Amino acid sequence: MKQAEIVMAVQKMQEYIDAHIYEEITLKQLSTVAGYSSWHSSRIFKDIIGRTPFDYIRALRLSKAALVLRDKEYKVIDVALDYVFDSHEGFTRAFSKEFGLSPKKYSQNTPPIQLFMPERVFDTYRSIHKGEVNMSETKVTKTVFVQIIERPARKVLLKRGIEATEYFAYCEEVGCDVWSMLTSVKEALYEPIGMWLPQHLITKGTSQYVQGVEIPLDYNNAVPNGYDLVELPPCKMMIFQGEPYNDDDFKDEIGEVWRHIEKFDPTIYGYHWAPEVAPRFQLAPMGYRGYIEARPVVAVN
Numbered sequence: 402m403k404q405a406e407i408v409m410a411v412q413k414m415q416e417y418i419d420a421h422i423y424e425e426i427t428l429k430q431l432s433t434v435a436g437y438s439s440w441h442s443s444r445i446f447k448d449i450i451g452r453t454p455f456d457y458i459r460a461l462r463l464s465k466a467a468l469v470l471r472d473k474e475y476k477v478i479d480v481a482l483d484y485v486f487d488s489h490e491g492f493t494r495a496f497s498k499e500f501g502l503s504p505k506k507y508s509q510n511t512p513p514i515q516l517f518m519p520e521r522v523f524d525t526y527r528s529i530h531k532g533e534v535n536m537s538e539t540k541v542t543k544t545v546f547v548q549i550i551e552r553p554a555r556k557v558l559l560k561r562g563i564e565a566t567e568y569f570a571y572c573e574e575v576g577c578d579v580w581s582m583l584t585s586v587k588e589a590l591y592e593p594i595g596m597w598l599p600q601h602l603i604t605k606g607t608s609q610y611v612q613g614v615e616i617p618l619d620y621n622n623a624v625p626n627g628y629d630l631v632e633l634p635p636c637k638m639m640i641f642q643g644e645p646y647n648d649d650d651f652k653d654e655i656g657e658v659w660r661h662i663e664k665f666d667p668t669i670y671g672y673h674w675a676p677e678v679a680p681r682f683q684l685a686p687m688g689y690r691g692y693i694e695a696r697p698v699v700a701v702n
Contacts (some may be wrong), residue, residue, distance in 0.1 A: 403539070409451065415522065416434075417430065425485060428454060448523065470504055472587070489654075499517075502514075545657075547640065555590060557680075562608030582625060596610070636697050645660045645689055655694075658693075672700055683695075
């Protein structure tokens with residue numbers, strides 16, 4: 402059996418779970434979707450994902466339930482039943498074990514928590530093994546859109562690495578689950594971002610590349626262990642946005658935008674680059690919107 406077929410079978414199970422998250426899900430249903438026996442489907446799922454199917458389902462339901470408790474004024478028992486837990490007590494035990502606090506306490510304070518946000522495994526596999534699939538090598542000139550935005554005075558909740566200067570090295574140093582913690586922050590002004598810090602914001606022995614989320618100046622909720630809270634002044638950012646692309650091609654598309662930025666002259670807009678003013682940042686690459694990156698600028702005197 403080819404590895405790609407195994408990974409695709411696991412992704413089919415993931416997709417079935419996503420589509421039926423509010424319903425009872427049996428191993429028999431998952432094995433039918435995967436096209437293998439129940440025993441084999443469970444084994445390959447655990448091998449690829451690192452969790453059994455039912456551990457995966459429980460963690461995913463608890464994370465989705467946490468977001469409901471964060472954003473809606475729902476009763477804990479109603480959320481528990483929506484996510485197929487038999488009782489308030491069972492849901493509370495599972496939630497407390499997963500996140501370290503009860504659902505009632507979480508709904509009252511909504512501190513940052515480590516959500517479970519799994520990737521679709523075949524999409525990841527295909528991206529890593531991109532050279533194994535047939536792709537056009539025709540180079541096409543693409544449009545990169547440019548605009549100026551203003552960021553207000555704000556704070557950023559961030560997790561530092563050790564020596565990383567880019568995303569993949571950062572994941573090797575601190576893991577790839579920082580994003581799920583940042584996504585849980587209720588007070589977030591914008592979506593989580595990857596950042597290259599200016600020199601004055603890099604503490605000794607830590608990385609230039611970090612991940613974080615911008616929050617209001619008056620943020621007074623919990624700061625998770627290992628995270629820092631940094632204040633940022635108002636600034637102007639020049640935003641570069643590439644064309645939509647196939648998700649498999651994200652590395653090429655990032656490179657396309659970077660090459661455009663290297664050749665770009667900001668003075669045509671009346672600005673100079675200002676790398677010391679604020680962090681340069683990137684949004685999570687998503688093919689439907691194109692790759693987006695921002696560089697700090699100041700107006701030409």
